[in-house]
Amino acid sequence: MKITFLAAEGCLASGIAGLLDMFVIANMWSAHLSGNPEAPFATEIVTQGGRPVVSSGCVQMLPHRSMEDALVTDLVLIPPFIPLPGQDQGDTVEVRQWIIGHHRRDTPVAAMCTGVFLLAETGLLQGRIATTNWQFARKFRRRFPDVDLRPEFLLTEDNGLICTGAATAYYNLGLRIIGRYGSAELASACAKALLLDPNRDSQTPYFMLPRQREHNDHDVQKAQRYLEENFSKGVVIDEIARHVRISPRHFKRRFKQATGHAPMQYLQLVRIEAAKMKLETTRETIDEITQYIGYEDSSTFRRLFRQHTQLSPREYRDKFSWV
Incomplete structure (x- = not known):
């Protein structure tokens, strides 16, 4: 299957690189378990206009091609962003339309952590269940009151739209993808190889009471x-x-x-x-x-x-x- 990562200015590099490495490892284990050298997962990075982008950690990310040329894929992945999408990323109209176009063609779309804000900007999450980084749950609810936000969940899926919670929840997304499009045996092998807990399903134990005052009263x-x-x-x-x-x-x-x-x-x-x-x-x-x-x-x-x-x-x- 082809997996397309949508990179943009301010994206979290680990949200892309971590999953890229995970799919490389999945391909290696697939060959080992099945004896078939054909890789089940092909990955690519796309950007608006095919231009390089700089991640939140100042890592330059080089795309394989432009998002405008990436009209056919099996899965779209949206990484986390710092700062939140819609604040300093500039005009995202074309990016949002590209995401909407893939969803209309029944392509599953997954957004990680704060990348769920960008997915919500498309309007696709209206009336849908979603999660995001628990630290930004109040901001999310204020911006998108029509989304059924469940910040206690590590991962949600509704109508072909997958959302993950904070930071390394993307590893659980990777296991979900490997298990669904590969096999349960392959996902189990990858979880063990990467020392991951496949049954982690909640962000609640990680919640902290915010110390900042998000109001002016x-x-x-x-x-x-x-x-x-x-x-x-x-x-x-x-x-x-x-x-x-x-x-x-x-x-x-x-x-x-x-x-x-x-x-x-x-x-x-x-x-x-x-x-x-x-x-x-x-x-x-x-x-x-x-x-x-x-x-x-x-x-x-x-x-x-x-x-x-x-x-x-x-x-x-x-x-x-x-x-």
């Missing part, structure tokens, strides 16, 4: 700082409202509007984030961490922690601990 920012500095205490939301001199009802509405979370939900996120840091960087017991973040009952903490991360505290420590 200074009173809410002040309240956020208060919660982040006093999460271990018995926090009363009405007291915070008085602290920022807003009526409790008005405060709750403004806080939700600015952050996307109710104040108590945000406090819970802050506490879970603090617990995650303790699990990653200390050997404190679960009971000690429970007390540190302001809970009295460790069973309540364990339940909330699993609800937010899909892992138990012990499982999270085993996966992410540095000590």
Whole structure:
């Protein structure tokens, strides 16, 4: 099958190079397993006008041909971008039309990480399930409210449109492609050769509470700082409202509007984030961490922690601990 990578200024080189290498390895293993030297995967890089492009890491990428000449392929792959597509990439009308044209010809289109923003710009994801880099989920929802975004998913597929989550989720995309267009045996061999977990399906354990303030409500920012500095205490939301001199009802509405979370939900996120840091960087017991973040009952903490991360505290420590 022919796989076409669409490169453009600011693309993440690893999103292309990593998968190119993966398909090379898949071809090698295919020959080894089947005894047939014919490679099942052929790859190419295309750009608008066939011009070289510079990746986000200042790596020059040379295309095999122009996207205008790449009218027939079996799969289109859109890499991640830094910054987000639609911000500094300039006019993408022709690129979007090229993607739409392939989708209309029933060519599957896959977008990785922030490359999903470019796919969404085409309008093809309206009413469809998608995922993207979890760090940009709020930005994505604001720009594309008609897309059914599921940031907890590592990979989604809807109507021939495949989306992946953050960064190295493209490896799981590669395994999906190899398994579908090669064989399950080939995908399994590649996963083992590359030390990949083929059953990884969620971004949730990797979520972090953003520290930047993506809004300009200074009173809410002040309240956020208060919660982040006093999460271990018995926090009363009405007291915070008085602290920022807003009526409790008005405060709750403004806080939700600015952050996307109710104040108590945000406090819970802050506490879970603090617990995650303790699990990653200390050997404190679960009971000690429970007390540190302001809970009295460790069973309540364990339940909330699993609800937010899909892992138990012990499982999270085993996966992410540095000590």
